[in-house]
Amino acid sequence: MSTTAAVAAELHDCRKAFAETLIELAEADQRTVAVCNDSVGSSNLKEFQQRFPDRLVNVGIAEQLMVGAGAGLANGGRIPFVCAAAPFLTGRALEQIKADVAYSRTNVKLCAMSPGFAYGQLGPTHHGVEDFAWLRTLPEMVVLAPADPAETREALRWAHQYDGPVYLRIGRTKVPDLAPHVPFEAGRATCLRDGRDVTLIGVGTTVFAALAAAGKLAAEGVDARVLNFSTVKPLDEEALLAAAAGTGRIITVEEANVHGGLGSAVAEFLAARTPVPMKLLGVRDEFTPTGSPAFLSEYFGIDAEAVVRAARELTGAGQGATA
């Protein structure tokens, strides 16, 4: 058993890395523009606006226009980063994302701020948990969900140089730095910890739950592999085949709806290629109740403790073993 990734104590909001990197990209490339829906504050674009007032297009509270205008800016040779809270960007403008961005294959970068449970007590209208399911069904769309600030920077730089539609989840919930850092590579899952008994697949915030769970499981003699699936689409099929062959059991854990989300994507692929016992952790078929992000993670069973329980069940380790 080899142990690799550890986690530093200091916590960060990935929007800071996002804002800094967007400014860096705007400095380096005149084509870079930001488009937002009155979300200069919540998308952390204040400094961008001060530095590049002309290149911050605030269309007001109008998400359909925001996404359509992003496509029009791309038509004019610009590289628009369209920034809005995840639930409104995706839910309100889904048809624009489909027709104007994906189907038209425009060079638009959709930056979904504060996804998942980030808005906590504001309730399910403000939770972006359907995005993986919705975006994943659109041809041409790349879906990224970087886990920590460093990965957020690298994912943004990659999106900037990639010619085509990209959806990026930019986390608001504070997270530590992944250490040691494994470079982001689009379309590739990164292995944060090797293991032989079970593979824990995390994305965004749940990468940290998976890592913490792996540490606890190790103490119980369960050797867990941890994969960071920062690219939800296209799926890293190679990593999945290797996980199925190497560990025989897979647990996906996501701050998103399990119906259609990353867990579904993994299950769809493996069911047809090499079925292995799986557990899919995420939001169930239920609107989120009131609670903080941490409470909701516990409620829906995507925190470290829940991952440990799921791993015990799947591997037959500890009490209540079923496998």
Next chain:
Amino acid sequence: MVLAPVPSATARLAGIRRELRAASPAERAARLRELAHSIRRSDLEMISRAGQGHIGGDYSAADIVTVLYFAVLDVRPEEPEWAERDRFVLSKGHAAGILYATLAHAGFFPEAELATFMEPLSPLNGHPNRRKVPGVETNTGPLGHGFPVAVGMAVAAKLDGSGRRTYVLTGDGELQEGSNWEAAMSASQQRLGRLTVIVDRNRFQQGAATEETSGLDPLDAKWASFGFDVRSVDGHDHEALYQALDQDRSADDRPLCLIADTIKGKGVSFIEDRVEWHHKVPTAEQTAAAFEELTAR
């Protein structure tokens, strides 16, 4: 791109545009009328062959699109993505047939390709696809999409300090989609003076008159209240359309709204102004009769 341009189409189109702009109003109108009728005949053949299409909305827009492509827009059929081209967005994507016929007449692709309209795997889908049809700027079909995209195009031109112009043609029923009014607010806020919205005001939507469905009147006052310079134009008067579409906008930073009074099915007497011809397909006899009307005029 599946479709290739006609050799020398750019020079040919530029030549036609130059001649039309230099011609007397009467000559210009006569020439544009002839072109529009030729385009309508192509569209009729396409719809008749495919057994599908939207002839009513195609014909109400035919004169507008003809005037744009032959007398107004600075575009290059052989370089459809030339950065400084004027932009045209067909927001009423169901009128794809008339756009395809016009693009083919302008040389973006050979007219013979029109025969594949709506055939399996044809690039000429029932709604336009920019990745398959040169000259199409953005994929439309669902209503209320074109104007927001055109706002982005106009912002890009402004950021570039470019004089290129952006035109978007919407249906009138389509204005019931709220996204248009999001775009209208922002276009005037951003002072997009080189953006023109053309409303194909044929007063019908798919199933009934607009005013019996979710009324738009007073439409001019609505646009004016959103900060637009609003003009009305006879949508079938080629010279009036030319003058309205080719305005010098340098002294006015308000976006322009042209309410084009049109007749659904314009050009064929038995199709004109009848709601059922939104997407009815003419029989062989009707096609022959329509063809005759469009040749005689």
